Amino acid sequence: GAGVSQSPSNKVTEKGKDVELRCDPISGHTALYWYRQSLGQGLEFLIYFQGNSAPDKSGLPSDRFSAERTGGSVSTLTIQRTQQEDSAVYLCASSSSGGRSYEQYFGPGTRLTVT
Amino acid sequence: AQRVTQPEKLLSVFKGAPVELKCNYSYSGSPELFWYVQYSRQRLQLLLRHISRESIKGFTADLNKGETSFHLKKPFAQEEDSAMYYCALRGGATNKLIFGTGTLLAVQP
Numbered sequence: 001g002a003g004v005s006q007s008p009s010n011k012v013t014e015k016g017k018d019v020e021l022r023c024d025p026i027s028g029h030t031a032l033y034w035y036r037q038s039l040g041q042g043l044e045f046l047i048y049f050q051g052n053s054a055p056d057k058s059g060l061p062s063d064r065f066s067a068e069r070t071g072g073s074v075s076t077l078t079i080q081r082t083q084q085e086d087s088a089v090y091l092c093a094s095s096s097s098g099g100r101s102y103e104q105y106f107g108p109g110t111r112l113t114v115t
Numbered sequence: 116a117q118r119v120t121q122p123e124k125l126l127s128v129f130k131g132a133p134v135e136l137k138c139n140y141s142y143s144g145s146p147e148l149f150w151y152v153q154y155s156r157q158r159l160q161l162l163l164r165h166i167s168r169e170s171i172k173g174f175t176a177d178l179n180k181g182e183t184s185f186h187l188k189k190p191f192a193q194e195e196d197s198a199m200y201y202c203a204l205r206g207g208a209t210n211k212l213i214f215g216t217g218t219l220l221a222v223q224p
Contacts, residue, residue: 003158033211042216043159043201056211091159104212106159 002026004107006092012113013082021077021110025094032075033104034059034067037089046090049075082114117142119204121215128192129223136187136218138176138202146204148178148185149212153199162187162200172196192222 005024013019025032034046045059049069060066064082069075079086089111093104118141128134140146150162163171165178165185176187185202202215 031210035212035214040216043203043212043214045211045213048211059211103161108158 004092004094004105006090006107006110008110009108010111010113012115015084015114016081018078018080019082019112021079021090021112023075023077023092023094023107025073025075025092026096026105027073029094029096029105030072031095031097031102031104032069033093033095034075034077035091035093037091037109038087041088043091046077079112082112084114087112087114117204117213119202119213119215121200121202121218123218124216125219125221127221127223130194131191134187134189134192134196134220134222136200136202136220138185138187138215140183140185140202140204142183142204146178148176149203149205150174150176150185150187151201151203151214153201155198159201192220194222194224196220197222 004026007022030051032049036044036046047054047060047067048056051072052069064080067077089109091109092107095102095104120139122137148165151159152162153159174187174189176185178185197220199217199219201217203212205212
């Protein structure tokens with residue numbers, strides 16, 4: 001079946017503009033995660049959804065970042081007033097449960113460049 | 116604090132040589148450790164997890180709680196092993212993964 005998909009694959013935006021990144025998890029997966037992959041920083045956790053609620057938002061770097069999930073499926077990560085330090089690859093992952101024994105499957109990522 | 120350390124940014128070996136990618140972690144409790152791999156132009160994927168105690172593509176990793184390490188090993192490297200390898204930790208009430216900064220393995224012919 002189809003894996004996790006993300007769109008757009010690449011996004012170039014000007015500093016100060018808002019951007020929306022989309023994640024389509026594997027059908028039936030209740031848990032969804034957003035991570036950020038920055039040069040030299042590795043992979044950083046941003047937010048975790050179980051269904052439509054987000055019990056762990058501890059990784060969101062500032063209040064410019066927000067995310068929502070609707071229908072227990074698609075999730076959107078929004079970055080307002082983008083800054084150059086927001087440039088990174090944003091990865092989405094899903095798993096069939098939020099439980100510890102379930103594997104997270106990653107999407108191909110969205111490469112965001114803020115000029 | 117929960118932390119994963121991968122001290123090597125780049126590891127270059129010749130084909131057929133042994134490989135050891137180092138990973139140390141900091142966690143108070145019983146962690147769950149993973150190795151993820153990202154081949155060129157492919158998405159991040161799970162390589163192995165410590166609870167499975169399995170060998171995948173010839174790679175093994177043993178959790179050493181005394182040394183808080185989870186090093187990834189392979190006795191004979193192949194060119195197709197060239198990739199970015201991330202060590203990750205999951206533990207506690209949250210289900211998020213905490214990743215190290217990654218090690219780029221380059222296997223020379």
